[in-house]
Amino acid sequence: MSYYVTTPIYYVNAEPHLGHAYSTIAADILARHMRQRSEDVFFLTGTDEHGEPVAQAAQKLGIEPRELVDRNAPKFEELLPQINVSNDFFIRTSDPEHEAKVQEIVQIVHDNGYVYEGVYEGWYCPRCADFKSELELGPGQTCPIHKIPLEREREENWFFRLSAFQDQLERLYAERPDFVRPQARYNEALSFIRGGLEDVSLSRPKLTWGVRLPWDRRQVMYVWFDALLNYVTALSYAGGGEDLTDRFWPALHIIGKDILKFHAVYWPAFLMAAGYEVPKGMFIHGYLLMEGHKMSKSLGNVLDPFEVIERFGADALRYYCFREVSFGQDGSVSPTGFEARYDSELANEYGNLASRTLAMIDRFRDGRVPAAEPDPELAGGGDGLARVDAAVCGLLDRAELTQALDEIWKRVRRLNRYVEETRPWDLAKDDEEAGRLDQVLYSLAEGLRVTTLLLLAYMPEIGDRMLDALGAEDRAIAAFGSHGGGQRIEKLPPLFPKIEAAAV
Ligand code: ME8
Secondary structure: OOOEEEEEHHHHOOOHHHHHEEEHHHHHHHHHHHHHHOOEEEEEEHHHHHHHHHHHHHHHHHOOHHHHHHHHHHOOOOOHHHHHOOOOOEEEOOOOOHHHHHHHHHHHHHHOOOOOEEEEEEEOOOOOOOOHHHHOOEEOEEEOOOOOOOOOEEEEEEEOOOHHHHHHHHHHHOOOOOOOOOOOHHHHHHHHHHOOOHHHHHOOOOOOOEEEEEEEEEEEEEEHHHHHHHHHHHHHHHHHOOOOHHHHOOOEEHHHHHHHHHHHHHHHHHHHOOOHHHOOOOEEEEEEOOOEEEEEEEHHHOHHHHHHHHHHHHHHHHHHHHHHOOOOOEOOOOOHHHHHHHHHHHHHHHHHHHHHHHHHHHHHOOOOOOOOOOOOHHHHOOOOOHHHHHHHHHHHOOOOOOHHHHHHHHHHHHHHHHHHHOHHHHHHHOOOHHHHHHHHHHHHHHHHHHHHHOOOOOOOHHHHHHHHHHHOOOOOOOOOOOOOOOOEEEOOOOOOOOOOOOOO
């Protein structure tokens, strides 16, 4: 089966911060997990380079937009290997192939009769690149997200007939209750639709930095349609000579709650207008907060992911974000929070389980995992190892990243308890307990293997090291007891060494 997952494409008017890394890591965890299930995966991320946010930022710096995007886009791309992200392609909306495909698709929408010329007057936020309805305005005509005064715009432009999709969108939502998740976001999008859809601008006459409309070259396309189309256009040229659209479309979109309306309302309507299938679905996550506020460049309260990685490592960062903040909700992150989870969970729970399991196999069985039967004691019960693979797969099918991690972590804790309960060091003193010791050591190694296979998508570097040390070659998700044992292990230096005290 094919599995296509995307992140938002980020504006290049600012530096990447942890909020951007967060969405990208979320999509990466899903992509990696699905590859472990032998799905045919395509994972896309990239940068949104047109429109007002970028044009204004360039103007402030006194440079051309092209120079700004060429300077900043690499910063987003360079972040990816550093946070262990395994994207298959990186799209830039200034790619000529993207621009050509956007023109082709918008022409279809035009020819299908969903475009007309008109006059727009209303409140506009250049940072959101969004027109705000009266209901959305903050106090004193300000943007509720960026807190800046809005501009009153009046302009002649082309409109997209969003209102024509009122019934079709309502039907889509009725037929596909999981089209938008979590449920609260589905409700929010549906109530927006039920509130009555108004037509939206498809073009901007005042801007020059963007994709020209093929039938009216004086106007550039409204940046949001240009940007949304990346999810489709990328497939037409990411595969070199091969068009990947039929193989991978439709996609699952991972996005933050700030861009719900565009993805959950405009985007499916636009796809319908162009004759494309609507997305497979979308998962909307919340904000990472610092001291109670959304982390954002304009508010100046961002955690620099490069600094965090240097101090804690990329895998620890990946783990922390999805453990600390329930995926789908807002939640606070902080350097002290990082440190606490790093010490208590990564080093003391998982790291300790790994080192003592390997050390005991080394010491009591000459570095070879005994071939034995899995201990039914460890397999059973609510936090038993028996069905952890199925439970986690079921949750990740629904992009429940935090709940899936909770399930895995319960088993890590269970394995540590199992060591305390079975006391292998005492069993080793008694020859009559040799069979029991074999079973305990086998069950520990096997438990560590299956939990690590599930953690691998979250912590790919650490997971690989652990599985190599366990002599487990196969990376496919596996059930407890499916490896017969008998393999050699290697000891490892600590997976999560003590961190240096430093200010982040
Ligand atoms: O909106 N917490 O780009 P953008 C969590 N170009 N996620 C955060 C975050 C935070 N504090 N801050 C940012 C755009 N994000 C458009 C998107 S898509 C066709 C076009 C993440 O650079 C989150 O995913 O403003 C949010 O939706 C996205 O960055 C916005 O990035």
